Amino acid sequence: MTAARADLQEQFREMPAGLRMDRPEVADGAAIWRIARDSGTLDLNSSYSYLLWCRDFADTSVVARDGNGQPVGFITGYVRPAHPGTLVVWQVAVDSAHRGRGLAAALLDGLTARVAADLASxxxxxxxxxxTITPxxxxxxxxxxxxxxxxxxxxDREVLFDSGAFPxxxxxxxxxxxIGPFGT
Structure with a gap:
């Protein structure tokens, strides 16, 4: 186990009762799109992009499922091609009925621990x-x-894209x- 993986697992937040963490599947794309839409804070991408994300970036993304297996929260992410030790978290959203229970934190800890384990070799x-976060x-x-x-x-924080960069x-x-470095 690498130092980064040990550090991430040591501080892992537990999933709220009745929910489980899973890799997203293409069939989750529509539900993830609806959760993003209903969040009221995320830039909503096309429904097609969420389907692709679930297909192509499932290993660096995570979904929370309720007892019926339905998505109730998600994180989409990817490993930066130019910086393969960096996980970029693209979007985080939790269905309104499941907010305030620590679900987003548990998903973030679980996802980073999983990616660290996958990158261990x-x-x-x-x-x-x-x-990135808007003010x-x-x-x-x-x-x-x-x-x-x-x-x-x-x-560390810095402006990545100022307002004028958006067309x-x-x-x-x-x-x-x-955020990091881990395990140093």
Missing amino acids: APVALNRVET GNTASERLFTSFAARHDVPV DGGHAPEILYR
Whole structure:
């Protein structure tokens, strides 16, 4: 077990009762799209993109399922091609009926532990998590800063894309949260 994997597993948040963590499947794409739409905070991608995400990035994404196997939360992510030790978290959303129970934190811990385990035999171990957050999204700010605190790693912040970078106008800047390194 790598130091990064041990660190991530040591501080793992438990899933709330009655829910389980799983890899997403293509059949989950529609439910994930609805959860993203209903979140009220995420930039909604096309329904097609969620289907593709569930097909092509299932190993770096996670879904929470209720007792009936229905998705009630998700995280989409990918490993950066130019930085293979970095997991980029694209979107996090939890159905409104399941918020406030620590589900997003449990999913984030579980996903990073799984990706760390999957990369354990790779030339580069998981050493960072990156995400972007728009100013004022306090739920996401708390999720990622508490993740860093649980794993005792720093968080660096910088503007990744300012408002002027978006062609459709009216988009807030995206602040890059660079969390890690793990296991140093």
